[in-house]
Amino acid sequence: xxxxxxxxxxxPIAAIFASAAFYFAVIKxxxxxxxxILRGFAIALALTSAAGMSVTFREEKxxxxxxxxxxxxxxxxxxxxxxxxCRYFKKNLKSLESVYxxxxxxFAGALKSIRPSQIYSLEKSGPTDIKGALRELQExxxxxxxxxxxxxxxxxxxxxxxxxxxxxxxxxxYGNIPVxxxxxxxxxxxxxxxxxADVKPPAFSFKGSRNELAMNVRSRGFNGLGAVVTLQMATxxxxxxxYAQISSATLTLREGDNPLNLPFAxxxxxxxxxxxxxxxxxxxxxxxxxxxxxxxxxxxxxxxxLYLCGRPSYEYAFLRDFLKxxxxxxxxxxxxxxxxxxxxxxxxxxxxxxxxxxxxxxxxRLPDFDVVIFENFTFERFGIYSxxxxxxxxxxxxxxxxxxxGGENSFAGGGYARTPIVDMLPVxxxxxxxxxxxxxxxxxxxxxxxxxxxxRDEDVRVRKNLPKLDWLQIMSPRAGAKVPIKHPWARTTSxxxxxxxxxxxxxxGRTAALATNSTWRWRMGSADRVYETFWKNLLSWLASARDxxxxxxxxxxxxxxxxxxxxxxxxxxxxxxxxxxxVAGPDGRRETLxxxxxxGDYAAFAFAPKTSGRHTIEITESVSGxxxxxxxxxxxxxxxxxxxxxxxxVDREFLGRLAQETGGLYVSADMAAAExxxxxxxxxxxxxxxxxxxxxxSGEASTPTVFFAAVVxxxxxxxxxxxxxxGLW
Numbered sequence: 051x052x053x054x055x056x057x058x059x060x061x062p063i064a065a066i067f068a069s070a071a072f073y074f075a076v077i078k079x080x081x082x083x084x085x086x087i088l089r090g091f092a093i094a095l096a097l098t099s100a101a102g103m104s105v106t107f108r109e110e111k112x113x114x115x116x117x118x119x120x121x122x123x124x125x126x127x128x129x130x131x132x133x134x135x136c137r138y139f140k141k142n143l144k145s146l147e148s149v150y151x152x153x154x155x156x157f158a159g160a161l162k163s164i165r166p167s168q169i170y171s172l173e174k175s176g177p178t179d180i181k182g183a184l185r186e187l188q189e190x191x192x193x194x195x196x197x198x199x200x201x202x203x204x205x206x207x208x209x210x211x212x213x214x215x216x217x218x219x220x221x222x223x224y225g226n227i228p229v230x231x232x233x234x235x236x237x238x239x240x241x242x243x244x245x246x247a248d249v250k251p252p253a254f255s256f257k258g259s260r261n262e263l264a265m266n267v268r269s270r271g272f273n274g275l276g277a278v279v280t281l282q283m284a285t286x287x288x289x290x291x292x293y294a295q296i297s298s299a300t301l302t303l304r305e306g307d308n309p310l311n312l313p314f315a316x317x318x319x320x321x322x323x324x325x326x327x328x329x330x331x332x333x334x335x336x337x338x339x340x341x342x343x344x345x346x347x348x349x350x351x352x353x354x355x356l357y358l359c360g361r362p363s364y365e366y367a368f369l370r371d372f373l374k375x376x377x378x379x380x381x382x383x384x385x386x387x388x389x390x391x392x393x394x395x396x397x398x399x400x401x402x403x404x405x406x407x408x409x410x411x412x413x414x415r416l417p418d419f420d421v422v423i424f425e426n427f428t429f430e431r432f433g434i435y436s437x438x439x440x441x442x443x444x445x446x447x448x449x450x451x452x453x454x455x456g457g458e459n460s461f462a463g464g465g466y467a468r469t470p471i472v473d474m475l476p477v478x479x480x481x482x483x484x485x486x487x488x489x490x491x492x493x494x495x496x497x498x499x500x501x502x503x504x505x506r507d508e509d510v511r512v513r514k515n516l517p518k519l520d521w522l523q524i525m526s527p528r529a530g531a532k533v534p535i536k537h538p539w540a541r542t543t544s545x546x547x548x549x550x551x552x553x554x555x556x557x558x559g560r561t562a563a564l565a566t567n568s569t570w571r572w573r574m575g576s577a578d579r580v581y582e583t584f585w586k587n588l589l590s591w592l593a594s595a596r597d598x599x600x601x602x603x604x605x606x607x608x609x610x611x612x613x614x615x616x617x618x619x620x621x622x623x624x625x626x627x628x629x630x631x632x633v634a635g636p637d638g639r640r641e642t643l644x645x646x647x648x649x650g651d652y653a654a655f656a657f658a659p660k661t662s663g664r665h666t667i668e669i670t671e672s673v674s675g676x677x678x679x680x681x682x683x684x685x686x687x688x689x690x691x692x693x694x695x696x697x698x699x700v701d702r703e704f705l706g707r708l709a710q711e712t713g714g715l716y717v718s719a720d721m722a723a724a725e726x727x728x729x730x731x732x733x734x735x736x737x738x739x740x741x742x743x744x745x746x747x748s749g750e751a752s753t754p755t756v757f758f759a760a761v762v763x764x765x766x767x768x769x770x771x772x773x774x775x776x777g778l779w
Contacts, residue, residue, distance in 0.1 A: 113149070114151065114734075115150065115151040115153060115194060116146070116151070116198070116199055117155060117187055117197075117199070118152055118153065118154050119183060119184075119199065119202070120154070120155065120157070120164075120202075121157060121158070121178060121200075121202035121203065122156045122157065122175045123158040123174065123175065123177055124158075124174055124695050125178070125698060127174040128336040128338055128698060129698060130235075131700075132174075134234050135169070135201050136169060136170050136172070138201075138232070138234040138727060142727030142728075149726070149730065153191075153195075154166060154169065155183075158178055158179070160175075160186070161183050161186045161190070178202070180202060180206045181206075184198070184227075185225065188225045188227055195738075196227070196737045197227065197228050197229075197230060197733065197737045198227055198229045199232055199728075202705070203701065204231075204702065204704040204708075205697055205699075205700075206701075206704075226712070226738070227738055228738060229709050230714045230715050230717055230733060231706070231708060231709045231714070231715075231716050231717065232722050233700070233705070233717060233718050233719045233722060234719065234722050240271060241698045242271030242272065242333050242334060243268075243270045243335045243336065244267065244268070244277065244328060244329070244331055244334060245267075245328075245339035245696035246266070246267060246268075246326060246328055246341065246696065247265070247266040247307075247695075247697075248264070248265060249263070249342045250263070251263055251324070251346050252346060253346075253347075253606070253607060253617060253618070254347040254348070254349060254618075254619060255316045255346050255348050256316070256348070256349050257318065257349065257350055258351065259316065260313060260314075261315065262311040262312065262313055263281060263311070264309075264310075265279075265311075266307050266309050266310070267279065267303065267328055268697070269308060271333075272331055273303060274302065274304075275302070275303050276300060276301070277301055277302075277328055278298060278299070278300050278328070278329050279298065279299050279312060279327070279328050280326070280328075281295070281297040281325075282294060282295050282296065282324065282325045282326075283296050283323075283324055284322070296315075296317070297312055312326070318348065319348050319349060319350055320449065321345050321346070322345065322346055322347075322348050323345045324343065324344055324346065325341055325343045326344075327342075328340050328341070336698065338695070339698075347605065349604065350651075352379060352380040353379045353589060353593050354379075354418060354420045354421070355373060355381050355589065356382050357370065357373070357384070358423065358424050358427050359383070359384070359386065359425045359426065359427060360385075360386050360428055361385070361386055361426060362385055363567060364570045365455065365567040365568065366425060367570070368570035372581070372582065372585060376586075382419070386427070406432050408429065408433065408434045408438075409434055412438040412441055412442055416441065416442065416445045420451060421450070421452070421453065421589055421592045422451070422453070423453045423454075424454045424455065424460065425454075425457060426457025426458065426460050427457075427459060427460070428459040428465065429464065429465070442471060443470045443471050445559075446474055446556055446557070447557035448557075448558055451561070451589075451591075451592025452562070452592070453562045453592060454466075454561075454564070455564045455566075456521075456522070456564060456566045456567045461479045461523060461563075462479040462482060462484055463484070463523075466479065467481050474554070474556040474559075475528065475563055476527060476528050476553055476561055476562060477525040477527055477528060477531070477552050477565070478527075478528050486522065487548065488520075489521075491518055491522070492516065494547070496533060496534050496535070503535070503580055504580060504583065515577070516572065517574050517577055519568045519569065519572075520571065521566055521567075521568055522537055522540055524540055524548045524565070525548070525549065525552075526543060527542075527546075527549050528552075528554060530555075531552045531554045532553045533547075533549040533552050534553065535550040536548065536550055549563070551564055551565070551588075553591070561592075562588065562592060569581065569584065572584065590651060594651075602620060602669070602679075603667060603669055603681050603683040604618060604621060605617055606618045606685045608685055609686050610659055611688070612661070612687050612688060613658055614658060615657065616658065616685070616687075617655070617656045618656075618667065618683075619654050620671075620681075621651060621652055622652065622653065622671060627672065629645070629669060629670070629671050631653075631667065631668070631669050631670075632667075632668050633659075633665055633666065634665065634666045635663065635665055636665070637663075663687065664685070664687075665685055666683070667682065668680065668681075668682055669681040669682075669683075702716075715729075717729065
């Protein structure tokens with residue numbers, strides 16, 4: 051409703067006469083109430099008529115709805131672009147809301163609705179998918195949106211671009227809602243920057259093997275300058291984390307792309323974090339893209355074993371022969387042939403024996419090994435003390451494997467009750483030497499532990515004719531330890547069956563205690579396969595502490611490219627394990643994968659995703675038909691994803707083509723700086739036609755003539771009432 055007064059100047063005079071009339075005709079009058087009310091109404095109508103008041107009733111048109119899409123991808127935060135957007139809305143949001151209904155969204159990959167106050171606390175949200183954001187908006191709101199205001203630098207992650215050829219708008223890849231690309235950025239001219247792009251580490255590596263880190267050093271404005279690319283490996287955790295350089299290369303920058311392959315070798319196993327960086331220069335737009343971090347699963351190409359034996363024995367001879375002839379094992383062994391107190395009649399340099407470097411091995415060489423074996427080894431005479439065992443204990447706690455084998459100089463007999471490693475052994479030992487059980491015996495396997503000895507061998511004759519072991523140190527298992535092999539009659543002090551083999555998970559590592567040194571007897575005759583199976587299984591279990599949880603599926607990247615092979619390895623829990631693999635696509639369909647290779651402890655698979663979206667790999671490992679474990683790992687497949695942080699230039703050409711193809715408008719910086727923040731006339735021409743009612747406007751419902759007629763009618767009504775009911779004045 052709109053009220054208009056045409057005779058503003060006459061209103062004071064009219065108000066005076068109206069007040070006098072109201073005083074005498076209404077307040078002072080003794081007429082009945084109904085008559086005084088009619089008189090007051092007539093006076094008010096006369097006043098409004100004299101002032102020329104008119105009343106118009108109008109139904110307003112509904113506002114057009116604009117969706118403001120704000121890009122919060124990585125590239126928007128590497129320069130001042132996000133700040134430019136904040137300043138634009140701070141200046142123009144109220145003006146926009148006075149003309150349009152404005153809905154606010156942020157996007158990088160996914161679309162997110164936000165409140166106006168959240169514009170000023172934007173956070174980056176990963177790579178950009180402009181096409182996906184536009185499609186998601188139109189699918190969610192459809193006809194509820196008349197136009198889209200796009201605040202983006204056009205640096206999109208997906209390689210797909212807007213076609214330069216004209217198409218029918220109904221077939222537009224980017225939808226049929228006009229897009230208005232606003233260039234609100236203060237950047238002008240060429241960007242000066244050096245960045246790392248397309249860093250492609252190997253999906254996995256083997257310890258000690260040579261690798262190449264592929265990358266592209268992108269240069270803008272620094273042609274001819276020298277740059278150093280450095281690769282560092284992380285050491286330590288948390289606040290103690292440091293980076294040690296392991297490789298570097300020098301290159302002369304050319305304008306544009308500078309491909310580089312940087313060689314390096316993985317020094318230790320596990321999931322290792324690396325950082326690659328390139329020199330920084332004065333005048334760069336940002337230095338945030340001069341380095342990138344990544345992680346690689348580093349595997350053992352061979353199982354590395356350190357074997358320390360206190361004296362020659364059959365156990366040492368047979369086990370050393372077996373291990374050194376296994377191509378999957380790298381063995382370093384020391385056997386003590388001459389103790390320090392033994393007197394030699396010739397100088398040490400003329401002896402063919404070398405001094406035992408025990409202290410050096412434990413202090414400096416442990417990271418080179420996966421498993422350490424002590425057999426019948428007394429340490430004190432070789433200069434090994436408590437600090438050396440602290441190092442050994444920490445190494446095991448960080449994921450190493452340790453085995454102590456029986457013998458008169460093992461466990462309590464070797465003085466190990468006085469060392470820090472007593473807490474990590476799977477058996478309890480005291481200061482006194484353990485009792486012994488002599489004589490031959492056939493070990494008893496616990497339920498489910500037969501696989502440890504026999505693998506998949508179903509030959510009952512081998513089991514029945516397995517040679518017996520000889521001699522045992524009697525010890526009690528520690529709380530939490532597993533006892534897969536026991537003595538048939540020997541008992542501990544708590545009357546439990548004495549363990550032949552005890553196993554314990556110690557922090558991130560594993561330990562084992564073998565209470566006999568007579569497994570060499572299994573190497574005889576038809577039991578030779580049992581001996582090999584037992585030792586491979588035991589060493590594999592000790593070495594795989596880091597590999598049997600979430601990292602048993604190794605290699606698929608977080609993002610894969612449609613049509614390109616995705617390769618991954620599966621770490622087996624058991625050498626006898628059989629691996630089956632399936633992959634479920636985004637539509638839920640499953641594909642069974644075939645092994646592309648088998649490396650003993652690892653099974654290799656490869657397949658090429660055909661559709662975009664999340665894929666989930668499911669691995670099942672079974673032994674003798676029984677499922678041993680299931681593992682899952684997911685990744686996302688899509689078109690080629692570029693590294694947007696290495697391209698800092700606003701892609702105005704792309705934004706212009708996008709606006710043109712959708713029937714919208716590229717709003718230049720000058721147009722965006724105009725009053726109201728938008729060229730309203732140009733915008734209105736291009737907004738989508740809305741199916742909503744356009745609105746209508748009525749004419750004047752009251753004019754001065756109408757008011758005068760109403761006054762006359764009221765006066766006549768009063769006269770009629772007085773004549774009929776009350777008589778004349």
